[in-house]
Amino acid sequence: MQNILIWLRNDLRLHDHEPIFKALQNTKNVFLCYCIDNTNFEDIIFTENIEGKKKAGFKKIGFFRAKFLLESLENLRQNAKKIGGNLIIRIGNSVDIIPQIAQELQCQAVYMHQEITHEEITTDIAVEQKLWTQKIRLERFWGSTLYHLNDLPYPVRSLPDVFTQFRKSVENYIKIRPTFATPTHLARPHINAGTMPTLAELGFENENENQEKQTKQQKAVLHFKGGEDAGKERLNSYFWEKNLLKTYKETRNGLLGADYSSKFSAWLALGCISPRYIYEQVQIYESQRTKNESTYWLIFELLWRDYFKFIAKKYGNLIFKQKGIKNTSNLTLKKDFLVFEKWKNGNLGVPFVDANMRELAQTGFMSNRGRQNVASFLIKDLYIDWRWGAMYFESQLLDYDVCSNWGNWIYIAGVGNDPRENRYFSIPKQASVYDSKGEYVRFWLEK
Ligand SMILES: Cc1cc2nc3c(=O)[nH]c(=O)nc-3n(C[C@H](O)[C@H](O)[C@H](O)COP(=O)(O)OP(=O)(O)OC[C@H]3O[C@@H](n4cnc5c(N)ncnc54)[C@H](O)[C@@H]3O)c2cc1C
DSSP: OOEEEEEESSOOOSTTOHHHHHHHHHOSEEEEEEEEOGGGGSEEEESSOTTSSEEEEEESSOHHHHHHHHHHHHHHHHHHHHTTOOEEEEESOHHHHHHHHHHHTTOSEEEEEOOOSHHHHHHHHHHHHHHHHTTOEEEEEOOSSSSOGGGSSSOGGGOOSSHHHHHHHHTTTSOOOOOOOOOSOOOOOSSOOOOOOOTGGGTOOOHHHHHHHHHHGGGSSSOOOOSHHHHHHHHIIIIIISOOGGGHHHHTTOOSSSSSSOOOHHHHHTTSSOHHHHHHHHHHHHHHTOOSHHHHHHHHHHHHHHHHHHHHHHHGGGGGSTTTTTTOOSOOOBOOHHHHHHHHHTOSSOHHHHHHHHHHHHHSOOOHHHHHHHHHHHHHTSOBOHHHHHHHHHHHOTTOOHHHHHHHHHHHTTSSSOOSTTOOOOHHHHHHHHSTTSHHHHHHHOO
């Protein structure tokens, strides 16, 4: 009988997991593993600052993301144990570790979900090469979007550059594939599964600082806890208990509290919840409760998420370049660390921007409206290189997703998929519309 190893990355769930499902069709001996790459927890260095090299003052993966990741892994391990398996956890370089585990477990194959962006692909290819020399094959599956890559009505290189054209080409024409059944059995690995690392082991050594961060995070819109169970609980609460889906379209531009939007993004980012699972739940909601513009709009927003993934696949590394996928820009942007620091710490003296930046720093979350405004302000009022902003978001956002983050940043910088030229967010106007009574600003700026 074959042994198959599942290499998990941004797919930390058991439900709707094609690699696990397909592996179990071939054999009972299916093992799960996750490798924490410790280089992701190193400090970011800005190399092109006007004063020369400088520590950015944050890590590639910051505290909130690290904590959410550990919680998600812990939950996956518990759920794997409930069905006879375990989650093997290692810290180090995947390129060495994955082939090593595959060999120890005498696997014939490694199955995984496909990633799209440079760092991830580079690692995949290196792992694949090592596995090849060990006569172990690597199989990739597409599983992070609502619409399957292979179901698009064109090859990804012909993906429209305008979202609306993409949306119209898929909705009503292409079927979203059904979810894969959740496994009922996994094999218990006969090797040491590894202990769950602590935050200190990931470089967050200062206990007092960690405690302080957790205390401040209590002001967050929601208590974000990593893991498949917590993700499904959030959906259950938002859809079924509080019945909020039916008003999503009207509330989604809110700023305060848990209820204005779904808050699914952090669980989606680590794959704790699958977009197709959300889609199926929306369909059930529509048949049992209400079908209206709001129920449609949640799927509409998930389509944006799909779109940025396909755009990243189409344009590769261009999404990380200052001139973006357009490869041209009429903005002259500078790398002024002092101004950037003020923006980052919410000390600009511009209340709506400062309030949002403080929310992000203290909780790891910011509303979509807030993100659009602070990003626009950094680029179009402060003229700072937007890539610094994107890197800070990468460190800080609980829901950091490489394609959604960089895709939205290039969009706001006018070098992505915004069909409108020179879009500008007037901060006073935005604040007066979305925070007319100043409640949000007071919540974050008043002591
Ligand atoms: C500069 C900038 C950076 C961003 N970085 C990220 C990021 O790293 N990760 C991330 O998930 N989202 C990112 N977004 C998109 C958006 O702000 C968040 O998805 C949303 O605020 C998450 O809250 P929610 O789950 O309550 O969203 P809801 O309003 O409830 O939307 C439901 C889901 O739709 C998807 N979605 C909604 N809006 C967008 C969008 N504009 N782009 C892509 N997907 C969307 C998300 O998966 C979200 O969970 C960014 C937006 C901007 C302007």
